[in-house]
Amino acid sequence: xxxxxxxxxxxxxxxxxxxxxxxxxxxxxxxxxxxxxxxxxxxxxxxxxxxxxxxxxxxxxxxxxxxxxxxxxxxxxxxxxxxxxxxxxxxxxxxxxxxxxxxxxxxxxxxxxxxxxxxxxxxxxxxxxxxxxxxxxxxxxxxxxxxxxxxxxxxxxxxxxxxxxxxxxxxxxxxxxxxxxxxxxxxxxxxxxxxxxxxxxxxxxxxxxxxxxxxxxxxxxxxxxxxxxxxxxxxxxxxxxxxxxxxxxxxxxxxxxxxxxxxxxxxxxxxxxxxxxxxxxxxxxxxxxxxxxxxxxxxxxxxxxxxxxxxxxxxxxxxxxxxxxxxx
Numbered sequence: 001x002x003x004x005x006x007x008x009x010x011x012x013x014x015x016x017x018x019x020x021x022x023x024x025x026x027x028x029x030x031x032x033x034x035x036x037x038x039x040x041x042x043x044x045x046x047x048x049x050x051x052x053x054x055x056x057x058x059x060x061x062x063x064x065x066x067x068x069x070x071x072x073x074x075x076x077x078x079x080x081x082x083x084x085x086x087x088x089x090x091x092x093x094x095x096x097x098x099x100x101x102x103x104x105x106x107x108x109x110x111x112x113x114x115x116x117x118x119x120x121x122x123x124x125x126x127x128x129x130x131x132x133x134x135x136x137x138x139x140x141x142x143x144x145x146x147x148x149x150x151x152x153x154x155x156x157x158x159x160x161x162x163x164x165x166x167x168x169x170x171x172x173x174x175x176x177x178x179x180x181x182x183x184x185x186x187x188x189x190x191x192x193x194x195x196x197x198x199x200x201x202x203x204x205x206x207x208x209x210x211x212x213x214x215x216x217x218x219x220x221x222x223x224x225x226x227x228x229x230x231x232x233x234x235x236x237x238x239x240x241x242x243x244x245x246x247x248x249x250x251x252x253x254x255x256x257x258x259x260x261x262x263x264x265x266x267x268x269x270x271x272x273x274x275x276x277x278x279x280x281x282x283x284x285x286x287x288x289x290x291x292x293x294x295x296x297x298x299x300x301x302x303x304x305x306x307x308x309x310x311x312x313x314x315x316x317x318x319x320x321x322x323x324x325x326x327x328x
Contacts, residue, residue: 106181
């Protein structure tokens with residue numbers, strides 16, 4: 001069997017407002033538009049994804065929270081209604097998606113081999129979280145590419161941030177190896193917002209863009225600083241600053257999807273293409289792409305590396321930390 005490839009990775013945030021603004025038939029609430037800068041950014045990302053022609057999309061969402069272990073969707077077809085618990089007035093979405101269970105099981109197995117607690121989700125009536133659904137709809141509204149859905153173990157929230165992100169690195173290395181062995185052409189989706197300070201009251205008309213702006217100037221400054229580094233391909237510097245960015249901008253990348261994705265891609269010092277940036281209820285959101293195929297880096301021959309600056313204060317490997325903390 002030919003070795004698999006990771007064609008690209010996308011930073012693909014999940015504000016449900018973007019689906020609401022598009023008015024797809026699957027979503028019950030109707031809007032008057034809104035958040036066009038980010039919706040147009042996703043249109044550019046869709047065109048890139050279409051050109052890549054992947055076999056499978058792998059997505060890590062911070063809103064499928066599993067306190068014990070890293071879980072993987074393990075039912076071949078899932079359907080139902082996904083509702084945002086904070087914005088049910090904006091997002092009540094009927095979904096139907098195909099799961100690549102074989103690859104999900106391989107990811108689960110590879111993670112377990114590396115000391116992580118992993119588990120397959122076998123409930124046929126499972127309601128997929130709105131973060132997963134929003135990102136998948138925005139990147140591929142045709143819903144015609146099988147998916148591997150991965151939960152957020154929340155390790156970085158109850159361990160030291162660096163140690164927790166180290167465990168997410170292990171998950172990325174496991175994902176990379178599973179894709180390599182599968183022979184499939186994969187695209188990775190990190191369903192994360194950047195700065196996450198947000199308003200606590202919604203305007204009378206949610207899509208009134210005259211009310212939309214960054215919640216804090218400091219959060220906006222941090223977003224631009226990090227985006228500039230990523231646009232220049234200075235990823236070691238990006239990861240060196242990541243813990244400080246998380247602490248000072250309340251950045252949602254703390255949940256680990258961004259680290260998981262770049263670990264799976266072997267931390268390329270590759271310029272990310274910014275498709276667009278915008279705020280939603282004050283949070284900072286960037287749609288960005290790292291196209292490994294275009295850069296000639298999609299083949300999965302070499303083992304993943306640890307970026308300098310990610311976990312310098314953690315003794316031993318992230319897998320060691322995982323073994324000591326992630327036990328039933």
